[in-house]
Amino acid sequence: MSSVDDRIQSLIDGSKVLLFMKGNRAIPMCGFSAAVIQVLDRTNVPYQTVDVLQDSEIREGVKSFSNWPTIPQLYVGGKFVGGCDIVREMDSRGELAPLLRTATSEN
Amino acid sequence: MNAEDIRAKIEEALPGSRVQVRDTTGGGDHFEAVVVATQFTGKSVVEQHRMIYSILGPAMSGPIHALALRTSTPTA
Numbered sequence: 001m002s003s004v005d006d007r008i009q010s011l012i013d014g015s016k017v018l019l020f021m022k023g024n025r026a027i028p029m030c031g032f033s034a035a036v037i038q039v040l041d042r043t044n045v046p047y048q049t050v051d052v053l054q055d056s057e058i059r060e061g062v063k064s065f066s067n068w069p070t071i072p073q074l075y076v077g078g079k080f081v082g083g084c085d086i087v088r089e090m091d092s093r094g095e096l097a098p099l100l101r102t103a104t105s106e107n
Numbered sequence: 108m109n110a111e112d113i114r115a116k117i118e119e120a121l122p123g124s125r126v127q128v129r130d131t132t133g134g135g136d137h138f139e140a141v142v143v144a145t146q147f148t149g150k151s152v153v154e155q156h157r158m159i160y161s162i163l164g165p166a167m168s169g170p171i172h173a174l175a176l177r178t179s180t181p182t183a
Contacts, residue, residue, distance in 0.1 A: 032173065063168075067157060068153075068156075068157070068160070069160050069167040069168055070160075070167070070173070070174070080153065081153075082152065082153050082156070083156070084175070085156070085175055085176050085177065086152050086153065086156065089152070089177075
């Protein structure tokens, strides 16, 4: 593992729900990141964000780390869940909130 | 790269698939694709999206700025 992979892994290990995004929760810098924030906020589950625009190493690194070419990327309980389309799809099927609640209630 | 190029690339890689691609802004860089393919059978949505990303390859980090995806298998 390269050092950037280690950094990404420790970020993921450090949060039960982690969103790699452009911008931050208050000011998303991309429509797709904003859409995921909107969905996550509605679930009332605590989550952390990483602003890839502040860190070019992570911005490129997370794409190969996840084998996923786009940002945003959501990790729940250490596992890659998907990007904006998948998060919205899971939310509309009522699958996202239970997943987040299970992950955040585990020790 | 236009919507037609993307559609052709996906259909070529996934023979028999049904692909619709729309240029959402008219600017040639934001697209929306709906792909129905038997090749998705047994794969998670994450894997299905990864298949499309790998078909489009380097275009994903260049000319295509955004690609909204909806993938599914044909319903019998």
